[in-house]
Amino acid sequence: MHSKLLLPLLALGAVTPAYADWTGKGEAGLVIASGNTETETANVKLNMAHERDKWKNQFGLAGLYASDDTGTTAQRWEAFGQSDYNFSPKTFWFGAARYEDDEFSGFEYQATVSTGLGRKFIDTDRTKFVGTAGVGYKFFETRDAFDENTGLLIEEGTREDDIVFRGTLDFEHQFTETTTLIDKFIVEAGADNTFYQNDLSLQVKMTEVLALAVGYSVRHNTDPPVGFEKTDTLTTVNLVYEIK
Numbered sequence: 468m469h470s471k472l473l474l475p476l477l478a479l480g481a482v483t484p485a486y487a488d489w490t491g492k493g494e495a496g497l498v499i500a501s502g503n504t505e506t507e508t509a510n511v512k513l514n515m516a517h518e519r520d521k522w523k524n525q526f527g528l529a530g531l532y533a534s535d536d537t538g539t540t541a542q543r544w545e546a547f548g549q550s551d552y553n554f555s556p557k558t559f560w561f562g563a564a565r566y567e568d569d570e571f572s573g574f575e576y577q578a579t580v581s582t583g584l585g586r587k588f589i590d591t592d593r594t595k596f597v598g599t600a601g602v603g604y605k606f607f608e609t610r611d612a613f614d615e616n617t618g619l620l621i622e623e624g625t626r627e628d629d630i631v632f633r634g635t636l637d638f639e640h641q642f643t644e645t646t647t648l649i650d651k652f653i654v655e656a657g658a659d660n661t662f663y664q665n666d667l668s669l670q671v672k673m674t675e676v677l678a679l680a681v682g683y684s685v686r687h688n689t690d691p692p693v694g695f696e697k698t699d700t701l702t703t704v705n706l707v708y709e710i711k
Contacts, residue, residue, distance in 0.1 A: 489710070491515035494680060496705035508533040508541075510703055515710070523551040523559075531701070543569040551585060559585045561599055563633070572699075573692030575608035575624065577662075579655055581633040595639045603633040605657060609692045621693055629657035645672040660690040670707060678707040 491514045498508040514527040526548040533541035549563040566578045583601015590597075606628040636652040647670045654663040668682040684701040691697055 489515045489517045491710045492707055493710060494705040494707040496703050506533070506535045510701075510705070512705070521553045523553070525549045525551075539570070541571055543567070543572070557587045557590070559587075561585050561601065563603075573610055573695040575610055577605070577607040579603045579605040579631065579633065581631070581655075583633065593641045595637070597635075597637045599633075599635045601633050603631045603655065605629050605631045605655060627659075629659060631655045631657040646670070647672075660688055662686075662688050676709045676711070678709070680705045680707045 493511075493513045495511045496509065498506070500506045510529070510531045512527070512529045514525070516523065516525045518524075526546075528544070528546050530544040531541055533539070545565070545567045547563065547565040549561055551559045551561045553559045560582070561584070562582045564578070564580045566576065567574075568576050581601050581603025583599055585597060585599035588596045588598060606626070608626045609624045632655070634654050636650075638650045639647065641647045649666075649668045649670065651666045652663070654661065656662075664684065664686045666682060666684045668680050670678045670680040672678045680703075682701075682703040682705065684703070686699045686701075688695075688697055
């Protein structure tokens with residue numbers, strides 16, 4: 468992990484007591500095809516949270532891998548941490564850090580540290596809708612870009628940083644005792660590039676701790692590195708395990 472991110476992640480973890488009781492969800496999906504076409508696809512996610520007094524601490528990990536007859540076609544992992552301090556039942560301060568390493572994005576890495584305010588617009592047993600808005604510092608490094616036909620260098624990779632606006636919207640609604648819709652949106656808007664991601668998931672419980680989730684994710688950069696598409700999409704079918 469990039470050394471600049473260690474301090475903010477450690478700072479977020481410092482407010483979490485060692486004896487904390489954490490709850491959360493872990494999910495994973497795997498697809499393997501053989502025969503005329505050889506493909507392998509796997510994705511994993513882990514999200515954990517702990518609340519104590521006026522504090523809420525969260526962290527998460529996510530990974531994606533895919534390959535076919537030609538070799539690896541996707542390889543990405545992400546980590547994030549966030550701490551919230553509740554001023555009131557509806558309003559809170561947050562401090563957050565996010566790190567991403569994607570072999571097929573044109574970036575060596577992307578990392579953002581941010582802070583701001585959040586609001587719980589709806590907070591009932593069946594429906595939760597939370598938004599945050601704040602300012603952040605983003606630093607990243609792009610890879611060298613080469614011409615696919617000649618192999619010649621088109622553009623050298625660079626290290627850059629930027630002040631960004633960071634906003635999130637988290638929505639969760641329980642239709643029935645077993646069926647829940649979850650949507651998570653994040654945007655990081657800077658002077659040269661705006662990144663946003665939306666993760667939509669429908670989860671159906673099979674037991675008290677196991678569920679089946681169908682998800683659709685959209686990731687978009689308004690100004691990606693040379694030779695890369697602006698938008699990536701991912702559809703998943705995962706088994707979810709609830710950690711209580």
